[in-house]
Amino acid sequence: MTNNLKTSITNAWDAAWNKGDVTVFDQLTAQNYQRRSTRSTTTTGLDAIKRDILAIRDAFPDLTTTVDHIVIDGDERDCKAAVYWHSTGTFTEPFGDVPPTGTKVVTHGSNLLTFDAGRIALEEATWDTSALLADLGLKSLSSAFDQDTEAVWDNLDGAPTKEALKAFNRQFITGVTVVTTMDDEGKPRGLAVNSYNSVSLEPPLVMVCVQKTSSTYASLFGASHMGINILGCNQRDTLRTFASKGADKFADLEWHQGPNGSPLLDGSSASVEVEIKERFQALTHTIFVGRVRASESTDNDPIIYKAGQFFESHELTPLD
Ligand SMILES: Cc1cc2nc3c(=O)[nH]c(=O)nc-3n(C[C@H](O)[C@H](O)[C@H](O)COP(=O)(O)O)c2cc1C
Structure with missing residues (x-):
């Protein structure tokens, strides 16, 4: 049975990351889906991950993502699935306000998916856009797509004038x-x-x-x-x-x-x-x-x- 789940995860990853069809996640995720980044400790929703995938694909037009391994623990409908993947791509188009550098990157990551009644309720990712910027050699206190940039930088208002x-x-x-x-x-x-x-x-x-x-x-x-x-x-x-x-x-x-x-x-x-x-x-x-x-x-x-x-x-x- 878990082979079905592995196939549907692999297919969804391929559709979204390699073909840009991010709507596949609509069928796969629960209504209260949350994506937590263990790196930046931010929590986002489905719209944010969809937007990030499309922006990354725009910036890396030759992006190829491969699912290397999936480990499933528990019953198919209520389990945890660990997805190990890697991506390669060349940074040839702007990424947010970051101009392209022509750098080729290979990025590895793992995502822990918690399924609830057959749908992903929680995704804990070791990787986010700040990791991508770091892979590119671009150090950032906030990611190019951080919704809450000012919060990351602390309060930008106030004294001194x-x-x-x-x-x-x-x-x-x-x-x-x-x-x-x-x-x-x-x-x-x-x-x-x-x-x-x-x-x-x-x-x-x-x-x-x-x-x-x-x-x-x-x-x-x-x-x-x-x-x-x-x-x-x-x-x-x-x-x-x-x-x-x-x-x-x-x-x-x-x-x-x-x-x-x-x-x-x-x-x-x-x-x-x-x-x-x-x-x-x-x-x-x-x-x-x-x-x-x-x-x-x-x-x-x-x-x-x-x-x-x-x-x-x-x-x-x-x-x-
Ligand atoms: C004394 C002086 C110091 C400047 N220092 C900086 C600076 O440190 N960083 C910066 O981005 N612009 C600085 N500027 C402004 C740029 O030189 C200016 O905006 C310039 O027109 C940019 O040209 P560009 O848009 O063709 O690159 C400085 C200007 C002056 C007169």
């Missing part, structure tokens, strides 16, 4: 960098960024934080490497160019490629080429963390940025 935070930020002095990369067509792209920071010297890690609405964002997200150029005082025009939108920001510039192809701007105070290692999802921004692979520096004085203004740096007065 935006003005108070701005006032705080205005007291922080930084330099200005131009973060660059090559797009799919081998065209250089870049934007002005002051959210650069050194993470550690050993290993040599750095980070930048880039807004998802930037026109450079998708290319940067899909890239294996990026350039980070600390702008010098002689590059005021370059800064203007990269702080705005433009079809070809490199048209009037001298630049060269780092060992891995990232555009490095001639005349910068210093430039590094970085291999992108992590892409942390932070709501409106992505924090890129990468390992420095090549470094160039000059004596050109760097631009100083404070409270929305730019300053020369060659006549700084040392304290003590």
